[in-house]
Amino acid sequence: MDPPPVLPSPQSHLAETCMERERSPPTAELSRDSSVLSGQLPSSSLTDADWFGDEHIQAKRARVETIVRGMCLSPGPLVSGSSRARESSCYPEKARERKRKQSLPMHQGPLKSGPAWDRGPKKGGARVKEQLHLLKQQLRHLQEHVLQATEPRAPVQGPGGTQQRSPLRPKQRNSFLSSPWSTESNPHQSSNKDICGAVEPRTAEVPQQSEEPMLHPSGPRALVETLRKELNRAVSQAVDAVLQQVLLDPPSHLTQPEGSCQGLAAEGGSQLSPPGRSAYKDLLALATLPRRVQPQAGVLLGKSSLATPLDSPKCPVSPRAVPKSYQSPLPNCPLTAEPSHIWENQILSQLLGRGPDGHWSGSPPQASSSQSQTSPESAQQPWVLSQQQLPPSFAPVHLESRPLLPAVKMEQGMLQGMADMVPFSSIHIQEGLSPGHLKKAKLMFFFTRYPSSSLLKAYFPDVQFNRCITSQMIKWFSNFREFYYIQMEKYARQAISDGVTNPKMLTVLRDSEIFRVLNTHYNKGNDFEVPDCFLEIATLTLQEFFRAVSAGKDSDPSWKKPIYKIISKLDSDIPEILKSSNYPQELFRS
DNA sequence: ACAGCTCCTG
C-alpha cells in the first residue's frame, strides 16, 4: 500500500494543462461537428433509404459505363468521380428517415456496390461471357491508363489542389516511415508529440497524407515499374479467375449470385477468388507501407512514462479544432479531393477484387455460394434492376444510354487523371461500413475516444459518408466508450474494494488485467501495437474513476460527466497509416 | 430541428 511515485499528479492536471491551448470542450466540439454535417448534407441530402438503392444502382451503372467509355474515348475528361457527386445532387431526398433499420449501412445487402466483374451472371450466360470478355479487355486498357497516370505523378503532384503548405513535410514523412505510434525513441516525433507543449498539434496531418505516394524517394520509376508488373499480373489473375468461374459455372448457378451481389457484411466478403487474393498479397507488399515498425518492447510501460506525462508525453493531445482542411475542398466532389495515394490503394485493391464491402478476407468462396441468397434482386442482372427499385429516371435505362456526365472542373492534376481514367476509383467509395472499418475504428479508439465526424471522414476516405454512416460510426465510438468506461469503473471499484487508497497506485500497464480486457476488445488478435498514450489515458481514466468513487461522488447521477469531460480532451493524433484506406485489409492478412 | 451523447436493452 505504499504508493509508488508513479504519477506526479493524479488530478486532472494533465487535462487542465492541456486545456490551456486546446480545443473546446466536447459540447463546443459537437456544435462544430453539427455544423459540419449540416453544412454538407443539405447540398446533397442523401439520407433516405431510397437513396441507397439509387446510389447503388447509379454507382454500378456509372461504373460500367465509365469502363466502356474509357475504352472508346481517349483519356480525356472522363468524370467518374464527379459523377457521383453530380448524381447525388440530383437526388435531394428530403425524407427524414430517422429509422436506422431501413438504412443499415452494415447490411445493405442486395444492392451492394462492387466490382462489375464480381457481379455473377444470372441470366443470359452467353451474353455475360461476352461482357466479361469485354471487361477483361477494358481492364487491360485501363491498366495502361493507370500507368500513364502514374508516370507523371511525381512531377505533377505539387500544383494540385492538395499542395503542400506545411514545412513539416519531410519530418512528417520520416515519422510516418518510422513508427507513428511507437512514441518512444522517435526523435522525429518529439515536436509533434508533445502532449501539452505549445508545439504544433495536428496541423500537419492533412498535408502529409498527400505525400504518401512519394514515400519512395529512391525511385518513383522503380515503383512504377513494379506497380505496373504487379498490377498487370494481379488484374489478369483476378479477371481470369472471375472469367473462369463464370465460364465453368453450370447454368444452375444462374440463380446463385455467388454471394457477390449480396455483399452482406456478415457474409464476410468471399467474392474474391483465390488467385485474386494471392495476387493481392503480393501487391500489398508493394502498395502498403511498413506497419508495426518496431515491436517496441513495452511490457512494462514503467513509471518513467507514466510518471512524466507532461515531460515526455507519448501522445500528442490533439486539439479538437480539426482544421477545415479535413473537409473535402470540393464539397460536391469529395472523391477528387482525396490524396492520390488513397486512390492508388483503392484502385489496387479494387482491381484485385476486394469485395463491395471492402472486406475481402473471410469465408471461402464456397461458403457463400453454398448459401442460397436468391433474393429477387440478386437474381437479376446486377445492372438491370426492377423498376420498382428505381426512380423513374433510372428505370430500365442501360448503361449505354446514360448520359455523359459533365466533367466537373477538377484540376487536380494527376489526381484528376486517375479519377477520370480509372473508373474503379468510384467503385471503391462505398456507402456501407465493413468489418474492416469497424476494426479500424477500434484501433483508432486507442488514439481518440471522441472523434469528430470530420476526423472520421478524414480517416475513412473509402467510405461515402452520409447521415446514416456518420451516425453509425459515431455510435461505434459511443459503444467503444461505453465499454471503456465500464471497465474503468469496474476496475476502479475493484481497486477500492481491494483496499487501495491512493489513486497513484493505479496504473494501466501492458500486463494489467484491464489492459488485457481492453486489448482484446479493441485489438482482437493483437494486430496492433497499443500505443503508450492509450495506457496513459487509461491510467488517468482509472484514477479519475477511482477518485470519484472514493469520494462518493457516484451518488450523483451524473458523476461520470466530469470524467468524460476530462477524457474527451485527451485525444491523440492518429497515425497517418490508419488513414490509408487499405489499412484494414492489411489486418486481415492473418 | 438536429447532431451527438449517455444509458439501457436485446
Next chain:
DNA sequence: CAGGAGCTGT
C-alpha cells in the same frame, strides 16, 4: 454492436 429513449447544446 444496433436500436431506441431521453437529454443537451446549438
